[in-house]
Each structure stands twice: as C-alpha cells, then as structure tokens.
Amino acid sequence: MSQKTARKRLTREESQAQTRERLIETAQHLFVLHGYGATSIRDIADKAGYSQGAFYSNFSSKEDVLLEFLRQHMEAEATQLSNVMDSDERTPEQMLAELEAWASTLNHDADWCMLSIELQLHANRSQTFAIEYQKVWDEHRSEIGSVVSKLFAKLGRTPPAEPDELAAAFMALTHGLALQRVTTRPDPSGRLIMVFLHGLIASAGFVDKALPMDVKAAHK
Amino acid sequence: MSQKTARKRLTREESQAQTRERLIETAQHLFVLHGYGATSIRDIADKAGYSQGAFYSNFSSKEDVLLEFLRQHMEAEATQLSNVMDSDERTPEQMLAELEAWASTLNHDADWCMLSIELQLHANRSQTFAIEYQKVWDEHRSEIGSVVSKLFAKLGRTPPAEPDELAAAFMALTHGLALQRVTTRPDPSGRLIMVFLHGLIASAGFVDKALPMDVKAAHK
Amino acid sequence: MSQKTARKRLTREESQAQTRERLIETAQHLFVLHGYGATSIRDIADKAGYSQGAFYSNFSSKEDVLLEFLRQHMEAEATQLSNVMDSDERTPEQMLAELEAWASTLNHDADWCMLSIELQLHANRSQTFAIEYQKVWDEHRSEIGSVVSKLFAKLGRTPPAEPDELAAAFMALTHGLALQRVTTRPDPSGRLIMVFLHGLIASAGFVDKALPMDVKAAHK
Amino acid sequence: MSQKTARKRLTREESQAQTRERLIETAQHLFVLHGYGATSIRDIADKAGYSQGAFYSNFSSKEDVLLEFLRQHMEAEATQLSNVMDSDERTPEQMLAELEAWASTLNHDADWCMLSIELQLHANRSQTFAIEYQKVWDEHRSEIGSVVSKLFAKLGRTPPAEPDELAAAFMALTHGLALQRVTTRPDPSGRLIMVFLHGLIASAGFVDKALPMDVKAAHK
DNA sequence: CATGAATGAGGGTTCATTCAT
DNA sequence: TATGAATGAACCCTCATTCAT
Numbered sequence: 001m002s003q004k005t006a007r008k009r010l011t012r013e014e015s016q017a018q019t020r021e022r023l024i025e026t027a028q029h030l031f032v033l034h035g036y037g038a039t040s041i042r043d044i045a046d047k048a049g050y051s052q053g054a055f056y057s058n059f060s061s062k063e064d065v066l067l068e069f070l071r072q073h074m075e076a077e078a079t080q081l082s083n084v085m086d087s088d089e090r091t092p093e094q095m096l097a098e099l100e101a102w103a104s105t106l107n108h109d110a111d112w113c114m115l116s117i118e119l120q121l122h123a124n125r126s127q128t129f130a131i132e133y134q135k136v137w138d139e140h141r142s143e144i145g146s147v148v149s150k151l152f153a154k155l156g157r158t159p160p161a162e163p164d165e166l167a168a169a170f171m172a173l174t175h176g177l178a179l180q181r182v183t184t185r186p187d188p189s190g191r192l193i194m195v196f197l198h199g200l201i202a203s204a205g206f207v208d209k210a211l212p213m214d215v216k217a218a219h220k
Numbered sequence: 221m222s223q224k225t226a227r228k229r230l231t232r233e234e235s236q237a238q239t240r241e242r243l244i245e246t247a248q249h250l251f252v253l254h255g256y257g258a259t260s261i262r263d264i265a266d267k268a269g270y271s272q273g274a275f276y277s278n279f280s281s282k283e284d285v286l287l288e289f290l291r292q293h294m295e296a297e298a299t300q301l302s303n304v305m306d307s308d309e310r311t312p313e314q315m316l317a318e319l320e321a322w323a324s325t326l327n328h329d330a331d332w333c334m335l336s337i338e339l340q341l342h343a344n345r346s347q348t349f350a351i352e353y354q355k356v357w358d359e360h361r362s363e364i365g366s367v368v369s370k371l372f373a374k375l376g377r378t379p380p381a382e383p384d385e386l387a388a389a390f391m392a393l394t395h396g397l398a399l400q401r402v403t404t405r406p407d408p409s410g411r412l413i414m415v416f417l418h419g420l421i422a423s424a425g426f427v428d429k430a431l432p433m434d435v436k437a438a439h440k
Numbered sequence: 441m442s443q444k445t446a447r448k449r450l451t452r453e454e455s456q457a458q459t460r461e462r463l464i465e466t467a468q469h470l471f472v473l474h475g476y477g478a479t480s481i482r483d484i485a486d487k488a489g490y491s492q493g494a495f496y497s498n499f500s501s502k503e504d505v506l507l508e509f510l511r512q513h514m515e516a517e518a519t520q521l522s523n524v525m526d527s528d529e530r531t532p533e534q535m536l537a538e539l540e541a542w543a544s545t546l547n548h549d550a551d552w553c554m555l556s557i558e559l560q561l562h563a564n565r566s567q568t569f570a571i572e573y574q575k576v577w578d579e580h581r582s583e584i585g586s587v588v589s590k591l592f593a594k595l596g597r598t599p600p601a602e603p604d605e606l607a608a609a610f611m612a613l614t615h616g617l618a619l620q621r622v623t624t625r626p627d628p629s630g631r632l633i634m635v636f637l638h639g640l641i642a643s644a645g646f647v648d649k650a651l652p653m654d655v656k657a658a659h660k
Numbered sequence: 661m662s663q664k665t666a667r668k669r670l671t672r673e674e675s676q677a678q679t680r681e682r683l684i685e686t687a688q689h690l691f692v693l694h695g696y697g698a699t700s701i702r703d704i705a706d707k708a709g710y711s712q713g714a715f716y717s718n719f720s721s722k723e724d725v726l727l728e729f730l731r732q733h734m735e736a737e738a739t740q741l742s743n744v745m746d747s748d749e750r751t752p753e754q755m756l757a758e759l760e761a762w763a764s765t766l767n768h769d770a771d772w773c774m775l776s777i778e779l780q781l782h783a784n785r786s787q788t789f790a791i792e793y794q795k796v797w798d799e800h801r802s803e804i805g806s807v808v809s810k811l812f813a814k815l816g817r818t819p820p821a822e823p824d825e826l827a828a829a830f831m832a833l834t835h836g837l838a839l840q841r842v843t844t845r846p847d848p849s850g851r852l853i854m855v856f857l858h859g860l861i862a863s864a865g866f867v868d869k870a871l872p873m874d875v876k877a878a879h880k
Numbered sequence: 881c882a883t884g885a886a887t888g889a890g891g892g893t894t895c896a897t898t899c900a901t
Numbered sequence: 902t903a904t905g906a907a908t909g910a911a912c913c914c915t916c917a918t919t920c921a922t
Contacts, residue, residue, distance in 0.1 A: 008893085009891085011900095011901075012900080012901060012904090012905090013908085015901095015906085016905090016906065016907095019906075019907080034345065035257075035341060035345060037255075037257035037258070038257070038345070038890080039893060040890075041891085041892065041893085042890080042891080042892090050907075050908090051907065051908050051909060052893080052908090052909085052921050053245075053893095053894085053895085053907060053908055053909070053910095054907050054908075056893070057892080057905080057907060057908095058906085061892080062892075074339055080905090093394070098408040114341070114344070115397060117337065117339075117341065117896095120399045120400065121255070121334070121337065121338075121341075121399070124334070124399075124401075125254070125255060125258070130402075133422025134402065134404075137400075140238065158376050160415045160418070160419065161408075161411070161412060161415050165408050165412060166412075166415075167418065168397070168399065168400055169393060169396075169412045169415075171396065171400075172392075172395075172397040172399070172400055173389060173392055173393045173396055173891095174396070175387075175392075175395075175396040175399065176391065176394070176395040176396035177388070177389065177392040178390025179337060179340045179341070179344075179392065179395065180340065180391075180392055181344075181386055182350075184354075188381075188385055192381060192385060192386075192388075192389045195381050195386075195389075195420070196389065196416055196419065196420070196424075198380070198419075198423050199380065199416065199418075199419030199420040199421075199422060199423040200415070200416070200419040201419075201423075202419060202423035202425070203415075203418050203419040203421070203422035203902070215319055235881090236881070236882095239881085239882085260915075260916060260917080261916080261917060261918085262915090262916075262917090265884095265890045270882080270883090270918090271882065271883045271884055272883080272884065273881085273884065273919085273920090274881080274883075276882095276917095276918075277881055277882060277883095278881095280917085281917080282917070374881055425918095434916085435881055451921095452884090452921080452922055453922075455885080455921095455922095456884090456885060456886095459885075459886085474785060475697075475781060475785060477695075477697035477698070478697070478785070480911075480912060480913080481912085481913065481914085482911080482912080482913090486895085488886090490886075491886065491887050491888060492887090492888085492913085492914080493885090493886060493887055493888070493889095493914095493915085493916085494885070494886050494887075496913095496914070496915080497885050497886060497887095498885085501914085502911080507776055533702065548882090554781070554784070557777065557781070557839060558781075560839045560840065561695070561774070561777065561778075561781075561839070562843075564774070564839075565694070565695060565698070568830075570842075574842065574844075577840075588691070598901080600859065601848075601851070601852060601855050602777050602853050603919075605848050605852060606852075606855075608837070608840055609833060609836075609837065609852045609855075609856065611836065611840075612832075612833055612835075612837040612840055613829060613832055613833045614714025614836070615832075615835075615836040615839065616829075616831065616833055616834070616835045616836035617828070617829065617832040617834025619777060619780045619781070619784075619832065620780065620792075620797075620828055620831075621784075622794065622830055626795075628821075628825050629728065631821070632821060632825060632828075632829045634858070635821050635826075635829075635863075636829065636856055636860070637857065638820070638859075638860060638863050639820065639856065639858075639859030639860040639861075639863040639864075640855070640856070640859040641859075641863075642859060642862040642863035643855075643858050643859040643861075643862035643863070675902090676902070676903095679902090679903085700894075700895060700896080701895075701896060702895070702896090710903080710904090711903065711904045711905055712896090712897085712904085712905065712906045713898095713899090713902090713903055713905060714903050714904075716896095716897075716898085716903095717902055717903060717904095718902095721896080721897085722896070724920080740885085822883090881910100882922105883920105883921100883922080884920100884921105884922100885910105885919105885920095885921095885922105886918105886919085886920090886921105887916105887917105887918080887919075887920100888916100888917105888918095888919105889915105889916090889917100890914105890915085890916085891913105891914080891915070891916090892911070892912105892913095892915105893911105893912080893913090894910105894911085894913105895908105895909100895910090895911085895912090895913105896908105896909105896910100896911105897907105897908085897909095898906105898907085898908075898911090899906095899907090899908100900904100900905105900906095900907105901903105901904080901905100901906105
C-alpha cells in the first residue's frame with residue numbers, strides 16, 4: 001500500500017487495469033454479438049487472451065462485467081449528452097439541429113442499443129442487477145428529460161407529458177427501432193425519431209409568459 | 221389413455237394434436253415467465269406433463285416451438301386488429317378511441333411484449349429463424365400500417381412519414397416502453413402512445429392550423 | 441406405466457437399475473479409497489463407464505449417492521445383526537461367541553468403517569444430510585443396543601450404562617480403531633472390543649430376580 | 661509495519677515468525693470449523709490478514725500447515741498429559757479422579773477431536789503425511805500407554821491387554837464418540853469413557869473378586 | 881407416437897499454485 | 902519477504918439432443 005518504487009507499482013497496476021479493460025471490451029463485444037445469455041465467461045476470457053481465472057480475479061461474476069459495462073456506458077452517454085445539455089444560449093433551431101444530429105448517431109449505434117435492451121431484459125430477471133441498473137437508468141432518463149424540458153421551454157410551449165416520461169419514450173422508441181433493424185431495409189430510426197419529436201412540438205400548447213419559469217423551476 | 225377401440229386413429233390424431241397444443245401453451249407460458257434462453261425443454265415437457273421425447277416428436281428443436289408460437293402470435297394479433305381495421309364506416313374520433321383502447325390493452329400485455337422482444341433478439345442471431353420471423357413481422361407491420369393510413373385519410377391529412385414506418389415506430393415504442401416497466405412506477409405506456417399519436421396528427425396536413433412557422437422551418 | 445411387452449419393459453428398467461447399481465458401487469469404492477470430498481462425480485462416472493449426465497439421471501447430487509449408499513449400508517447391517525438379535529434361546533456363552541465373531545468381522549471391514557466415518561463427518565457439515573443420517577444412525581444404534589441389553593439380561597447383570605449408549609460406544613470404538621489402522625501393525629480391533637466388553641460385564645452388578653423382566657419390558 | 665530502524669533484522673525475523681504463527685492459528689481455526697478439505701488457502705490467508713503469497717512464503721503447501729499444526733497439537737497434548745504422567749506419588753484413586761477430569765475435558769474439545777479425525781483420514785490417503793503423522797501418533801500413544809500402565813501397577817492388577825493398545829483404544833473411543841456428537845443429545849463421552857475404564861479395572865487382576873466363573877470361561 | 885436414460889459438450893465457479901513485481 | 906494477478910485444471914451441474922425400447 002506504500003511505494004517501493006513508484007514506477008514498478010504503477011506498472012503492475014497498469015497491467016491489471018489493462019487486463020480488466022480488455023476483458024470488459026471483449027465482453028461488450030461478445031454480449032452485443034451473441035447476447036448476454038449466449039456469451040460464456042470462457043468465451044470472454046479466451047477471446048481476450050486470458051484464462052477464466054483471470055476473469056474471476058477482476059470480476060466476481062458474469063453479471064459483474066455487465067454492471068461494469070453499464071457504468072462505462074453511463075459515463076459515455078453523459079458526456080455525449082452534455083453537448084446538447086449545455087445549450088442555454090442556443091436558439092430552439094440550434095437545439096433541434098443538435099438533437100437531429102444526435103438521433104442520427106443512433107443509427108450507427110444499434111449494437112449499443114441491442115446491448116441496452118439486453119441490460120433491461122436482464123434487469124427484469126435479476127433482482128440484484130435490477131437495483132444497480134435502475135440507478136443508472138433513472139439518472140440517464142432525467143438527463144434526457146432535462147434536454148426535452150429545455151427545448152420546450154425555449155419554444156415557449158408546454159410539453160404534452162412529463163419531460164422525463166417523454167425522454168423515456170424517446171429512448172423506448174430508439175431501442176425498439178434498433179431491434180427492428182434488418183439488413184434488407186435502410187434504417188429509418190433517426191428520421192422517425194425526429195418526426196415524432198416534431199409531432200410532439202406541433203401538438204404542444206403555447207404557454208403564457210409565466211410558465212417558462214415554472215417549467216424551469218420544476219426541472220430544477 | 222383410455223380407448224383402444226375402432227375410433228383409435230382419430231383419437232390418436234386428436235391426442236397428438238392435444239399434446240402439441242399443450243406443449244406450445246406451456247412453452248409460451250415459460251418463455252414469457254423466464255425468457256427463451258432460460259427455459260429448458262425439460263422444463264416445458266415436465267410442466268406440460270410429457271416426456272422430453274414427446275417434445276421431440278412434435279418439434280424438431282427449441283427454435284421450432286418458438287416459430288410455432290410466433291405463428292399463433294401472428295394469428296392472435298391479426299384477429300385483435302381486425303376490429304380496428306374494419307373501420308370504414310367509423311368517424312376518425314371513433315377510430316382514435318379504439319386505438320386508445322387498443323393501446324391501453326398493451327399495458328396489460330407487457331409479458332407478451334417481452335417475448336416479442338426476445339423473438340426479435342433471437343431473429344438477430346439466428347438466420348433460419350430470422351427468415352420466418354421477417355415474414356410474420358412484415359405482415360403485421362403492414363396491417364397496422366393500413367390502420368394508420370386509414371386514420372390519416374379519414375382526417376384528411378397527410379401522414380408525416382410512410383404509414384408502414386409509422387406503424388413500425390409505434391410498435392417499437394410499445395416494445396421499448398414494455399421493456400422499461402418496473403414495479404416501482406406506474407406504467408405510462410398507453411398514455412404516451414396516444415400522446416405521440418396526437419402529436420403526429422397535429423403535425424400532419426393542415427399546417428396553418430397546428431404547425432408554427434419556426435418549427436416548420438427547422439423541419440427542412 | 442402399463443405393459444407393452446413385459447420383457448422389454450423389464451429390460452429397460454433392469455438396465456437402469458444396473459446403471460444405478462454400478463454407479464453406487466463405484467462411488468462406494470472411490471469414497472472409501474479417496475474420501476468423499478476427494479471423489480468427484482467425474483471420477484465416479486468415468487470409472488463406472490458412464491457419462492456425468494448418467495450420474496445426474498440417477499442421483500440429484502453427490503450427497504444423494506452418499507444417502508443411497510447409507511440406505512444400503514443400513515439394510516446390510518440390519519441383516520447381519522439379525523443373527524445375533526434372534527438369540528432368545530441361546531446361552532450367554534453362545535451370544536458372546538457370536539459377538540466375538542461379529543467383532544472379528546469388523547477387522548475385514550475397515551473400509552466400511554472409514555466410509556462410515558466420512559458419513560458422520562459429512563453429517564456434521566451438511567444439514568440436509570444430517571437429518572437423513574440421524575434416522576439411520578439412531579435405528580442402527582438401538583438395534584445394537586438391544587443386543588447389548590439382551591446379553592446383560594441373560595447374564596443376570598445390570599448394564600453399567602444405558603444399552604443404547606453402550607452400543608454407541610462400541611461403534612465409536614470400532615470406528616476409532618479402524619481409523620488408527622496402519623499397515624505396519626496388525627489390527628487388534630476385534631480383540632480389543634472383546635476386552636472392553638468383558639470389562640463391562642465384569643464391572644456390572646448382579647440384578648435381583650425381578651429385574652430381568654423390567655429390562656426386557658423397558659426394551660420393548 | 662512500523663519500524664525500519666537498525667533493529668530491522670530482528671524485527672523482520674519476529675514479524676515473519678508472527679506471520680507464520682498467525683497463519684497456523686487461522687488455519688487451525690478454519691480446519692476445525694469447516695474441515696481440511698473445505699478450507700482454502702485463500703480463506704486462511706484472507707482471514708489471517710495476509711496474501712496468498714505470504715502463505716507460500718511460510719509453507720510449501722496446504723499439507724505443510726497441517727503438519728505444522730500436528731506438531732503443535734502434539735506439544736499441547738504432551739503438556740496436558742504430563743500432569744497425569746507425573747503421578748508417582750499419587751494414590752490410584754487420585755489418578756482415576758484425574759483421568760476422569762481429563763476425560764470430561766474431552767467433552768469440551770470435540771472440535772479438536774474432529775480435526776484429529778481429519779488428520780487420521782488424511783494420513784490414510786497421503787503417504788508423505790502418513791509418515792510424519794505416525795511419528796507423532798506413536799509418541800502420543802505410548803505416553804497415554806504409560807499412564808495406563810502406571811495406573812494398573814498402582815492397583816496391583818494386570819492390564820487385560822498391552823497398555824499401548826489400551827491407550828489407543830481409549831483414544832479411538834474418544835474420537836469415535838466425538839464423531840457421534842449431535843446437538844440433539846447431551847454428549848455422554850466423558851462418562852462412557854470412565855465406565856469403560858472401570859470395566860477394564862474390574863476385569864483385571866484379582867479374578868476371585870470381580871470376575872464370575874462363567875464369564876471367565878467364555879473369555880478363553 | 882411417446883418414453884426417459886444416457887450422452888457429450890458446455891455452463892459458471894473455485895482453487896492450489898506460480899511468478900513478476 | 903510479501904504481494905496478488907494470473908494460471909490451468911478441476912469442480913458440480915445443466916442442457917439440447919439421441920435412441921433403444
């Protein structure tokens with residue numbers, strides 16, 4: 001716990017971190033490719049070039065890698081969304097454009113969505129996993145919710161449902177569309193998401209002057 | 221188990237059909253309850269009161285029951301939708317009301333949706349299954365598409381995307397929302413689906429009525 | 441469950457019984473040779489000439505074979521003891537001679553004792569096993585106890601402790617001595633057991649005329 | 661963990677001895693608690709607060725700790741028995757009382773007996789261990805044997821078998837009874853051991869006093 | 881057609897042990 | 902000396918599937 005030689009210690013830690021990272025990456029890749037259930041720890045360890053024991057030196061179970069992946073996933077999305085989040089000084093048009101850009105990103109991220117679906121499925125079956133999962137999910141949901149909230153506030157309109165719910169609905173739509181993906185048809189996900197968003201805006205009532213504040217306040 | 225009389229042949233066929241049906245029902249039930257992957261053929265056979273051999277006398281593999289189940293699934297949905305389909309003489313308001321009723325049905329059918337998701341996931345992994353699956357799926361998609369199409373026609377508006385795509389999007393939304401269900405929150409699926417539908421209607425056709433200039437501009 | 445052809449059915453059942461019996465025998469052998477803990481199901485199945493799955497078709501777990509063995513063990517001992525038990529018309533001298541013969545039997549049965557020790561050890565660690573084990577053990581204990589009781593009654597003496605306790609003590613002695621066995625020394629077990637038995641008799645008080653009945657009655 | 665001063669060498673040796681001692685203690689504790697087979701080196705190291713590597717710096721294998729433990733076991737028992745051994749000036753009654761006290765001690769030491777049994781079992785399986793074990797065992801056996809010998813000498817009687825054999829038999833009895841211990845019955849070990857000892861005394865030496873004719877005849 | 885014992889491959893997991901640090 | 906990540910073999914067990922009956 002103290003240093004003998006800082007460099008040596010670090011090398012060890014680094015090597016361990018590398019092993020862990022490689023295992024996570026391989027696990028992600030295989031989970032996406034074959035599904036969580038169909039991926040064995042043997043597969044992960046073999047493909048990553050380690051023994052099964054190495055896996056258990058780094059994770060306590062298969063579920064544990066899934067959780068680790070979930071955490072990284074969360075971080076990545078948070079970063080990704082902060083671009084759209086940090087939009088106080090933008091016009092509604094700019095925000096919509098950015099959202100569209102983000103939506104089109106999803107097109108190239110179907111693998112990711114598939115894994116996200118697996119995560120949700122697994123959460124529905126494993127109590128222990130569900131608890132951890134719910135935390136991450138709720139956080140993500142409210143992040144997107146706040147983007148939605150800001151957008152409607154900018155437009156001076158009332159969202160036709162709770163922003164968090166709308167956020168969840170958009171994620172549901174994204175995941176559901178990813179699931180439908182086939183090679184025989186071009187993926188219309190991004191476009192359809194925007195169509196739905198424009199629909200929501202179109203059906204939203206205009207707020208009176210006092211409301212934008214409230215919305216902001218409610219969102220905190 | 222009782223008669224070995226002249227009616228033997230008929231009885232035998234009937235009994236076989238019964239065996240098959242019971243196995244499918246049990247399989248459905250267990251797939252929904254524990255998922256496709258977590259359900260073993262032993263489980264199915266045991267719970268249905270037959271031997272594993274009986275299973276293999278009726279189905280060639282686990283995937284085969286899944287396919288059989290898929291076919292029945294399709295039939296059921298077709299019947300269910302024919303109510304909304306047969307709507308030539310109804311007013312748009314009636315159609316919307318019926319769609320709303322149908323959407324709220326989904327609330328109580330999340331198990332079903334979960335299995336549907338499993339089916340889609342499995343189709344993404346198994347080539348042979350994917351082919352069968354795609355047929356069923358496309359048919360279903362175009363059925364709902366035609367409902368959407370009729371609805372917009374009744375309203376004298378132009379759908380903001382291909383009806384089939386919109387149908388697919390609604391199914392994606394439904395499935396995605398089912399996946400998000402947790403016991404800790406009331407399920408807003410039906411309501412959200414209607415919010416999105418009203419949004420689409422609002423953004424369609426008579427622009428001067430519902431769609432503000434700025435949004436329209438952004439909509440390129 | 442009914443007969444197609446009695447012979448065929450029987451052949452199947454027989455074959456299954458054979459498999460089961462072979463597995464039990466092999467398990468016994470290996471448990472004795474290497475100990476319960478050190479014997480793997482793989483070992484048992486391999487040595488018996490079956491797959492591991494065959495093992496699990498016949499037993500639900502490793503503990504289950506141990507229990508099955510225990511049951512057979514019990515039956516064998518019961519039969520073995522019934523010779524000494526059925527001794528109402530014998531003289532005390534005859535009973536002692538038979539007990540001595542029985543004790544010398546133990547010499548050739550050290551393997552058996554070793555396994556018995558393993559059983560007891562395992563019962564001390566597995567709650568589920570302990571319950572089954574205790575039943576068998578108590579029965580066996582009281583069987584031997586009744587032999588002890590009869591012997592003292594015949595001799596017109598009062599046992600210096602409860603017959604069941606004395607029985608347990610003799611079994612403890614037998615097991616303990618089996619454990620001490622080494623190839624470098626001849627095994628004195630049978631002889632020592634008789635020495636202790638004679639000691640007990642020597643130290644036992646004479647009963648008055650009324651008592652032999654009581655002892656018999658108490659033993660039921 | 662604190663000093664890196666001039667006394668380093670000494671401190672180091674001490675610290676190493678401490679490590680070793682703690683590992684042995686922990687191992688003993690866990691062996692008794694869960695058995696030799698069920699205790700892993702990781703468990704020992706973790707519980708003792710060291711790494712697995714530390715274990716291998718002090719012992720060459722799991723069997724090695726067992727041997728080390730055996731040596732300490734031996735020392736402890738030798739000390740314990742020297743009280744009874746050093747009994748030249750005592751009366752036979754005092755010796756018996758002390759033996760009784762010692763026997764009742766065993767009641768509270770069943771864990772210890774269990775481990776002793778494990779040791780014997782392991783010796784039956786491991787050649788290398790058996791050799792070491794036999795040395796310790798024989799020494800212990802003859803120590804107790806000499807106590808027995810002295811006791812009979814004091815009483816002016818002839819032991820009914822070799823003192824060493826009688827000693828071994830008493831240890832066998834003790835171990836066997838420890839094995840039978842269950843929570844549902846009070847443990848009669850100490851009492852039974854004394855019953856047997858009194859029996860031996862009664863059957864020894866002055867035949868005219870204690871041994872009836874018929875029994876004597878049967879005793880060939 | 882139905883049975884279910886048996887297969888063989890593979891599942892997740894544990895463990896004594898090694899070795900670079 | 903002590904560390905603990907990594908190994909590799911073994912563990913118990915489950916499963917889809919086969920096949921003699």
